[in-house]
Structures are given as C-alpha cells and as structure tokens.
Amino acid sequence: MAREIFEVRDWDGAARLGELTVPRAGVTVETPALLPVVNPHKQTVPPARLQSEFGAEILITNGYILYGSDEFREEALDVGLHDLYEFDGAIMTDSGSFQLAEYGEISVDTEEILRFQHDIGSDIGTPVDIPTPPDVSRERAESELAETERALAEAETVDVGEMLVNAPVQGSTHPALRTAAAEHAYATDLDVFPIGAVVPLLNAYRYDDVVDVVAAAKRGLGADAPVHLFGAGHPMMFALAVAMGCDLFDSAAYALYARDDRYLTVRGTELLADLDYLPCSCPVCAASTPEGLRSEDDDERTRLLAEHNLHVTFEELRRVKQAIRSGSLLELVETRVRGHPTLVDGFRAMLAHAETLEATDPVSKGAFFHLSAESADRPEVLRHQERLERLTVAGDTCLLTTGSGNSDDHDTTWRVVPPFGPFPRALSESYPLTAEVPERLSREAYERAADGVARLVETNPDVTFTFAHHQWPASAVERVPDGVEVQRYGDGTDPRDH
C-alpha cells in the first residue's frame, strides 16, 4: 500500500525534497519543512506572522496543553485551531507524550486525545506513545515499545476523518528495536513517522547516536514514509539530519533560546552577552546591534531574538532544499559539521551508513567537491568502487597510473585518481570522476584509491597490473595487493617520459 500523501520530488543521498499532502488543511507542504512550536499561552511570534513573514507552511502545537487549558479549551473546540491561531497552513498537534515522559503520568488516553485533536480541527494528530529515553535497558525499551505499539493499534481504530495521524517510532538507543518499531509503525495505516525521544541526545550533542537512531528507524520505513525528527530545531544540524533522510523538524528552540538570550547561528549558539557583532542580515539584525538588543526590555528582546532565530532557521532550511536540488547537500553537510566536533562525529557516523545513502543517490549530480578527509568515505566513492567489480580490463597487461599519459608497454592504461581509485579513460568526464580535488590531499583519499586498485585487481585475476604513482603515502601504497608491480614517478620510470 503506497502512502499517497507523500511524494518525493528529488533525492540527494538519502535526503529528499518532497511534498506532504495534508488533506484536512487542504494544503501541500514542501519538505524538508520546519514546524515552529506554538505555545498557546505564550505566543512569542503570532502564527499569522509565522506564515506571512517567515513562510511557515505548517506548525505544531500541544493538543494536551489545549485539552487541559481553562483559557483555551472551549475556544479551541468552538472556533477550531485555525481560527484560534489565525493560521491557514497545516497544524500538527502533540498528544501529551512529552508531559508523560516529564511527569510520569497524564490524564488522557490515545482514543480520547485523538478525538479531542480531531474536534479542535488538528490536521495531523498524535497518539499517546511512550518516549523512552536513551541508554535504558533493552527490557525497559522493549516493554515501553509494546505500550507504544498498543497506542498505535488503538489510534487505528479511532475515526478521525481526514486528520492524518502520527505513528511515533521509539526504541531508545537500541538500533534493532528502532528498526522493529519502524517496521511495525509502517505496517499500520497511520501516516507520518516521528522519530521520538532524541531530544536528550541532541541536548548532549550526541550527534553520532542521533545518526544511528535515525538510520535504524529508516531501515524499517519505506521511501514513501514522511519522517519527522521530533524535537530537532537547531539549524546547525539540519543539513546532517536531512542527509540522513529526515523530512520534518519542529522548533521550540527559536523561542526557548530567545528567552535565555541565546542567538542561533548555523555554526552553533551564541550568548547575546558575548556578541560584539551580529553575523546575520535578517531584518532584526540589519536594524540593530548587540548593544541595541541588550538594551531592550525583556519581552521586546525575547521577541526580537526569537525572530532572528526563526529567520536563520528558515534560511538554513531553504539552503538545504537548494542543495538537494543542486545535488550538493553532502558538500553543505561537510561544511556545516565543522561548526562543532560532535557534528564531525555525526558526519562520520553517517558515512558509516554510506551504503544506505548510496541506494537512493542520483547517478549523476553537479560537481563532487572533495572537501575533507571524510570526503573519501562518501557514497559516491563507494558506488564507484562497487562499479569496478563490473568493469572488465581489456588485454593481459594494464598500467594503473596517477599520471595522465598512455603506456606503449601495456595493453591498456587506466587512470587512478584519489579518492575514487582506478577507471578507464573513457569515464574521465563522467560523474563523480569529474570531482574537484585539492592538490594537498589527506592520507585517507590515497588509501581509499588504493582500496579501489585492490578491488580491481581482485576481480581481474588474469591481468598483470603495474601501478605507477607520484609520491603517494606509504600507508596507501601498502594497500596495493602483492603481485602488482609498483613504480614511482621520478625513478626514471615515469610513463609520461616515453
């Protein structure tokens, strides 16, 4: 059964540009999308402005808070969320699971809270799942997951009309449980798939664990499943999370951080107190200075910081979308992860899943920029090396050369370019071998290329290979299999001298 509400338009690795159709709202939301969190009791930026000034197509608000609110419950039931918030995009509501995790109990079950969400006009509702925190025992994660799965089963039985329903994926930091949870959720007739309880990981900067959790969940979901990284709203990690295949993000951060005088940037968070300059050209920053912002009263300063935080967040999302369209998202990720060492860990964890990323990566993209040692482990490199196993070397002798000339002493000459490895000259102009590679390469790039040589040699046992290189590091040359004659340019054996 294909989920007709979500359509992928463009892929870049596991990242996708997509369209989420939200029937009850009568709108289509372009993904990746950011859902600003609207707190009914504290609207830092009114929802109408989120739409008109920031371009929000969808927002999220807490159905459980509205359910228990003396102030808003009746009005929400009377006029509906869209009128209450003066917002005609899509509105997702949360169920109180967060409160359940914080306070240990809530006074509502899945059936009742889903009916309430439906009755206040929510477009995407949420059952009461159990957000199991990271690092708990497998026994606890399993028994709480069983409860979440019961909640999903209950949700399937509630008549909610056109309202879409979230099917949260839990399982703590146990990858096999996350995958099983995702498979179970995907097999229900529910619609959107939030990956739950990652906030403690995000707060602790454990981006490698976040990547592994997302990868495990994605393994259990089909390509037509819209995936929400629940609680992730910092722009510094959007590129990485989108590259892993996340489509929806929500931000309470823009307002919560603003209240603590924290200023978001794509490279991390700054304290307003520490800033001498505003490294941003949004309307707030263009019209003010750090000193000016500090001199505002609390409410005004919070509002202005929240607006800056939203501008920088939406801007990064647009940049990520353009990067997917241009086929340069991984270059953006490589750039962004330099903002914090733990993001580098996240990136390396992501590259350990290169095979998954490769599966949906377009065969040809713009240009491959080799930007760091990690570039050597990108899915495009993996794909090239897998392709080597299907390429036949013509003749009995082959020169593999890092130079540009042809050998008269061999039946055939192939080029070797780090980090990809060997390829026949005919492929020189095809992606990704057209890569832009720096002259001063990391050791890893040579080593990966040598791995490619080894792969080619293995699959062509009847060919006699000669490998000619110019000043490759020993750690790479060592990876060239025995039986291959190794020559160094500059030893008088440069085939370019012929």
Ligand SMILES: [Zn+2]
């Ligand atoms: Zn700004």
